[in-house]
Amino acid sequence: MDRILKIVRLLHKYKAGKLTPEEYAELQEWLSPEKNRILAEKILSDEREKEALEELTNYDSNRAYHQFTQQISRPRIQHRWWWVAAMLLPLAIAIALFLKIDNNTIFTKDPFAQQSETPAKVEVILTLGDGQKVVLEKDRPVCIRNISGIMIHTDSSGLVYQGEVIEKEQLTYNEVYVPRRGEYTLQLSDGTRIFLNADSRLKYPETFKKDCREVELSGEGYFEVTKDPKRPFFVKVGDTKICVLGTAFNVNAYKEIPEIKTTLISGKVNIVYQDQTLELIPGEQSRFNKNDASLQKERVNVSLYTAWKDGLFKFEHENLEHIMMILERWYDIQVFFESPHLKEYLFSGDLKKYDTIEEHLKMLEMTTNIHFTIQDHSVFISNK
Amino acid sequence: MQKDDVHILEAVNKKNSKLYKYVYTTYYASLCRYAKRFVGDICDEEDLVQEIFVKLWEKEIFFTNLKALSTYLYRSVYNACLIYIRDHKAERSSELLDVQVYESEDNERYLIEEEYFRQIYIAINNLGTQRKTIILMSLAGKSNEEIATELNISINTVKTLKRRAYNDLRNILPLPAFFLLLNSSGYLFPNLLH
Numbered sequence: 001m002d003r004i005l006k007i008v009r010l011l012h013k014y015k016a017g018k019l020t021p022e023e024y025a026e027l028q029e030w031l032s033p034e035k036n037r038i039l040a041e042k043i044l045s046d047e048r049e050k051e052a053l054e055e056l057t058n059y060d061s062n063r064a065y066h067q068f069t070q071q072i073s074r075p076r077i078q079h080r081w082w083w084v085a086a087m088l089l090p091l092a093i094a095i096a097l098f099l100k101i102d103n104n105t106i107f108t109k110d111p112f113a114q115q116s117e118t119p120a121k122v123e124v125i126l127t128l129g130d131g132q133k134v135v136l137e138k139d140r141p142v143c144i145r146n147i148s149g150i151m152i153h154t155d156s157s158g159l160v161y162q163g164e165v166i167e168k169e170q171l172t173y174n175e176v177y178v179p180r181r182g183e184y185t186l187q188l189s190d191g192t193r194i195f196l197n198a199d200s201r202l203k204y205p206e207t208f209k210k211d212c213r214e215v216e217l218s219g220e221g222y223f224e225v226t227k228d229p230k231r232p233f234f235v236k237v238g239d240t241k242i243c244v245l246g247t248a249f250n251v252n253a254y255k256e257i258p259e260i261k262t263t264l265i266s267g268k269v270n271i272v273y274q275d276q277t278l279e280l281i282p283g284e285q286s287r288f289n290k291n292d293a294s295l296q297k298e299r300v301n302v303s304l305y306t307a308w309k310d311g312l313f314k315f316e317h318e319n320l321e322h323i324m325m326i327l328e329r330w331y332d333i334q335v336f337f338e339s340p341h342l343k344e345y346l347f348s349g350d351l352k353k354y355d356t357i358e359e360h361l362k363m364l365e366m367t368t369n370i371h372f373t374i375q376d377h378s379v380f381i382s383n384k
Numbered sequence: 385m386q387k388d389d390v391h392i393l394e395a396v397n398k399k400n401s402k403l404y405k406y407v408y409t410t411y412y413a414s415l416c417r418y419a420k421r422f423v424g425d426i427c428d429e430e431d432l433v434q435e436i437f438v439k440l441w442e443k444e445i446f447f448t449n450l451k452a453l454s455t456y457l458y459r460s461v462y463n464a465c466l467i468y469i470r471d472h473k474a475e476r477s478s479e480l481l482d483v484q485v486y487e488s489e490d491n492e493r494y495l496i497e498e499e500y501f502r503q504i505y506i507a508i509n510n511l512g513t514q515r516k517t518i519i520l521m522s523l524a525g526k527s528n529e530e531i532a533t534e535l536n537i538s539i540n541t542v543k544t545l546k547r548r549a550y551n552d553l554r555n556i557l558p559l560p561a562f563f564l565l566l567n568s569s570g571y572l573f574p575n576l577l578h
Contacts, residue, residue: 001455008496008500011500012500035493036493039496043496043497054523055417056414056417056502056505057413057520059412059430064412064433068404315452345444348445348453349447349448350451350452364446366394367394367397368398
């Protein structure tokens with residue numbers, strides 16, 4: 001839908017003669033396939049516009065709405081909710097009292113505002129081969145040259161390794177840990193780029209062997225692996241392994257989630273668990289269930305799984321429990337559901353990562369029957 | 385977020401039947417036009433779309449923004465059309481089911497067209513009643529004279545109201561979609577007004 005809305009916006013601006021040169025180039029690129037050009041010519045033509053608007057006007061939405069109101073005025077089953085509400089009432093009162101005593105009103109203060117605006121302020125920790133720990137901060141550049149001739153430094157994007165392949169018996173492993181509220185990018189010695197999400201850990205050698213590259217991940221990471229047919233790239237995730245041949249993919253493997261999800265954006269990967277191997281093609285996602293060791297794949301909307309690296313949380317029919325789990329990691333909060341059925345509420349839409357949690361919750365509260373109460377680093381979720 | 389947008393989200397998320405009217409005014413016509421493309425010759429697309437609105441009403445689902453709701457609605461209509469075709473063994477069935485997937489480039493083009501015209505349609509609908517009527521009449525190809533006769537007002541009043549409608553669109557509506565209603569000299573739909 002993003003792409004569609006973008007093209008629509010460009011077409012509108014084009015017709016109004018308000019395109020900037022960049023937008024013009026963008027539209028031109030979209031127009032290069034003949035079918036797109038034909039479409040654009042058609043919808044930008046005055047006849048088609050007139051015809052379409054006439055057609056739209058002929059549909060009577062008022063009549064349809066009237067029909068709808070009659071249809072829904074038949075009794076609906078609602079007592080389930082009343083029952084739940086009645087059960088919850090004592091708890092709600094207790095919480096309300098608790099909050100009242102503490103004299104804390106929701107949304108009047110903004111305890112996370114500063115943190116959430118600058119998530120990278122958290123301490124990302126690099127552990128070197130000799131156990132030495134280095135704190136990586138955005139504003140404090142780091143430059144380490146070690147005995148084996150590997151250059152490790154930080155630049156504006158993150159941590160960068162530079163150094164030639166050295167044949168060594170023993171590999172030296174480094175590890176980066178990104179705590180909650182953090183995110184971090186690093187570039188390994190082979191040029192592979194990895195974007196780590198909050199509460200994630202990556203273990204990798206300073207330089208790789210001549211015949212293979214292997215790293216180990218927990219948490220979530222987006223990989224852009226440099227192509228090198230002579231040295232396949234492996235990501236070890238729990239009990240499974242991802243075998244890569246130059247590609248981009250996302251791995252979601254938080255320990256509190258029973259599944260390891262690998263989503264392939266481009267190229268080719270194999271997911272290996274013991275003697276099972278599953279090949280993914282772009283647009284597919286594999287799910288490894290840690291409980292029953294089952295390995296499956298399906299086609300997915302890739303953007304849902306990679307949006308986090310572009311500053312968005314994207315959800316499609318996602319339940320509130322899962323959404324709050326993601327927010328917990330990003331805003332370092334703890335979430336309490338007043339009743340388990342609240343966890344099942346489904347949401348679609350996106351949230352901007354760099355907005356404060358108050359902004360998200362305020363918006364959800366405004367448009368739903370769910371009530372969010374923020375108390376220090378805790379969020380209580382209840383029905384209104 | 386605009387006021388209408390909040391109303392629409394509230395209507396869907398909180399099941400507010402009064403505000404649900406906004407969901408209809410914003411999406412109904414465009415969804416019908418979209419559905420017509422697939423099932424127009426075998427069933428009444430309005431019935432099919434009506435069913436989608438009722439289903440959405442009965443479903444416990446929340447949307448954080450209108451984009452998500454639009455995606456949901458277009459996709460629901462698309463799926464309903466395909467199911468209808470399949471179940472009614474329409475002649476085009478095999479062809480459509482084989483070739484069509486929601487993510488296909490063809491469908492993307494349909495959606496671009498629908499969204500493009502929907503935004504214009506909404507802009508016009510947001511005008512005041514009288515101004516809207518006049519714009520719609522001139523859209524229907526009526527001359528200033530004809531409009532004047534039909535509404536029982538003078539030609540000059542028609543012209544004034546039209547001009548006010550342009551100003552309204554220019555001033556009130558901030559979306560880029562409304563640029564197109566104004567050419568460089570500030571006139572609306574120049575081709576339709578002559």
